[in-house]
Amino acid sequence: MNRRIMVAGNWKMYKTIDQAVALAKAVAAGPARQGLDVLLCPNFVCLEAVVRAVAGSHVQVGGQNLHWQDEGAFTAEISGPMLRSVGASHVIIGHSERRQFFGETEKTVRMRLAAALRHGLKPIVCVGETQAERESGQTDDVLASQLAGGLAGLSAAEMVKVTLAYEPVWAIGTGLTASDEQAQQVHAFIRAWLAARFDNQVANSCGILYGGSVKPANAAGLLRQKDIDGALVGGASLDADSFLGIIAAV
Numbered sequence: 202m203n204r205r206i207m208v209a210g211n212w213k214m215y216k217t218i219d220q221a222v223a224l225a226k227a228v229a230a231g232p233a234r235q236g237l238d239v240l241l242c243p244n245f246v247c248l249e250a251v252v253r254a255v256a257g258s259h260v261q262v263g264g265q266n267l268h269w270q271d272e273g274a275f276t277a278e279i280s281g282p283m284l285r286s287v288g289a290s291h292v293i294i295g296h297s298e299r300r301q302f303f304g305e306t307e308k309t310v311r312m313r314l315a316a317a318l319r320h321g322l323k324p325i326v327c328v329g330e331t332q333a334e335r336e337s338g339q340t341d342d343v344l345a346s347q348l349a350g351g352l353a354g355l356s357a358a359e360m361v362k363v364t365l366a367y368e369p370v371w372a373i374g375t376g377l378t379a380s381d382e383q384a385q386q387v388h389a390f391i392r393a394w395l396a397a398r399f400d401n402q403v404a405n406s407c408g409i410l411y412g413g414s415v416k417p418a419n420a421a422g423l424l425r426q427k428d429i430d431g432a433l434v435g436g437a438s439l440d441a442d443s444f445l446g447i448i449a450a451v
């Protein structure tokens with residue numbers, strides 16, 4: 202099964218419009234590679250400018266979140282139709298920072314996922330355990346629970362439109378990276394979970410990205426792993442040279 206590889210930059214709450222446009226143009230000037238998707242996820246304020254900056258290139262643009270309703274009295278929220286109207290193709294859902302700081306639950310992940318699929322946005326659903334959960338041997342249980350809740354009731358036809366991202370919370374922004382073996386072990390667990398919940402075909406076609414202190418120096422080892430289909434990059438995506446270095450390492 203030949204799954205596509207994706208290198209996605211999650212810019213989090215960084216970059217003003219001018220900075221975002223400069224970075225997006227630098228990334229878009231990098232080489233396009235067969236079978237490799239390059240995605241940039243800027244903050245909402247910069248989305249439109251980044252879409253324009255990469256227009257005509259191989260680079261795609263996504264949002265970092267979306268609300269489950271299409272519209273309504275939900276101050277400061279952004280909906281699927283709004284993301285589509287600005288030219289976004291993807292959306293990140295359930296990032297651990299949303300879970301940790303903004304009350305994201307499995308239920309809201311599932312509702313956001315439904316909204317993304319309803320509007321033809323390609324969802325990237327994040328899962329991952331904390332350091333305490335890993336140290337107490339709960340990694341598999343935590344992931345199974347996040348997957349079961351976040352993907353509850355999803356059909357196989359819907360699941361193949363979803364990309365998953367395994368992001369161990371202890372490796373995000375800390376400089377600690379899961380070893381190649383640790384990451385592969387969890388990715389294999391997730392793929393086995395998908396095979397059991399759906400079937401082998403779904404499990405084998407679903408992209409599973411790794412996120413957590415991915416840098417040019419460790420990207421090649423991680424991406425060489427059988428069940429790692431790309432990277433969701435935070436800090437190292439904020440600099441063109443390091444993000445292009447990760448792409449080059451694929």
Ligand SMILES: O=C[C@H](O)COP(=O)(O)O
Pocket residue numbers: 211296368372373374375376412413414415433434435436437
């Ligand atoms: O979404 C990206 C992840 O949170 C990884 O962030 P990081 O590369 O800064 O550790």
